[in-house]
Amino acid sequence: MSEDVHKRAQTLITASRVEGISNSDRAWLNAHLADCAACALRAHSLETAVALLRSIPVTLDPEVVGATRRRVRLRARELREHKSRMRGLWMACAFSWLLGVLSAPLVWWAFQRLSQRFDLPEPLWITALAFYWVVPAAAGAAALAWQWPNGAQEDKLANPYR
Numbered sequence: 001m002s003e004d005v006h007k008r009a010q011t012l013i014t015a016s017r018v019e020g021i022s023n024s025d026r027a028w029l030n031a032h033l034a035d036c037a038a039c040a041l042r043a044h045s046l047e048t049a050v051a052l053l054r055s056i057p058v059t060l061d062p063e064v065v066g067a068t069r070r071r072v073r074l075r076a077r078e079l080r081e082h083k084s085r086m087r088g089l090w091m092a093c094a095f096s097w098l099l100g101v102l103s104a105p106l107v108w109w110a111f112q113r114l115s116q117r118f119d120l121p122e123p124l125w126i127t128a129l130a131f132y133w134v135v136p137a138a139a140g141a142a143a144l145a146w147q148w149p150n151g152a153q154e155d156k157l158a159n160p161y162r
């Protein structure tokens, strides 16, 4: 058997203890463990080690438990608030995009009429129209980038326990 087969078996043995594996992976692993004594021994060793670890009673300081619960609740609240803010932002972006599309013919007509009235060259009013579309979006993106959490805040969001 190749090394990759045993390596896959070890990965699946570990994964089955952590996040679970699919039925097809389970069937493959069981077939491999039936044929490979070395991998079967490793799987048995892991089972024994996990069973031993579970048999050790662990008592935690109630203050540590309480602090952990508070931090988990705080983190959950932060995630909910962040999700809510992002939902509002996406809705505002979608609404803005819809209004932009719906008003495009009218804005085009208005810029064209103004250029005719003041006898402006076509490249000039088309450039002005492009700025009319781009500048508000760029200003919004800049404001969003300015409001976006900086690196330290992102670290705190990713791991509030540091």
Ligand SMILES: [Zn+2]
Residues within 6 Å of the ligand: 005, 006, 009, 032, 036, 038, 039, 040
């Ligand atoms: Zn093996």
